[in-house]
Amino acid sequence: MTERSRLSFDVDKALARRQFSGPSLFVCGRQDDCVGFADRWMLAQTYPRATLAVADTAGHNLQLEQPALFEALVRDWPDRVERYPQGTAGSCVP
Numbered sequence: 774m775t776e777r778s779r780l781s782f783d784v785d786k787a788l789a790r791r792q793f794s795g796p797s798l799f800v801c802g803r804q805d806d807c808v809g810f811a812d813r814w815m816l817a818q819t820y821p822r823a824t825l826a827v828a829d830t831a832g833h834n835l836q837l838e839q840p841a842l843f844e845a846l847v848r849d850w851p852d853r854v855e856r857y858p859q860g861t862a863g864s865c866v867p
Contacts, residue, residue: 796854797823800846802831824850
């Protein structure tokens with residue numbers, strides 16, 4: 774692990790303590806060697822209505838590497854948000 778990847782900033786810690794209750798979409802590439810994907814999982818925990826998609830065989834530019842998958846996720850997301858208004862969808866996270 775490089776020194777750069779071990780750095781943490783105060784803004785990261787402040788954001789981790791807050792929740793955003795609106796719908797959110799995180800689309801990540803599993804082989805992203807610029808920012809990675811694992812931190813998105815931790816960040817998504819503070820977004821109760823988050824959708825998190827991690828695509829295998831994609832890096833930092835998922836929208837270029839797998840455009841059909843990216844487009845399908847982005848096009849479908851607003852429909853899912855409308856079908857499940859706040860408070861109507863079940864949650865698997867206690």
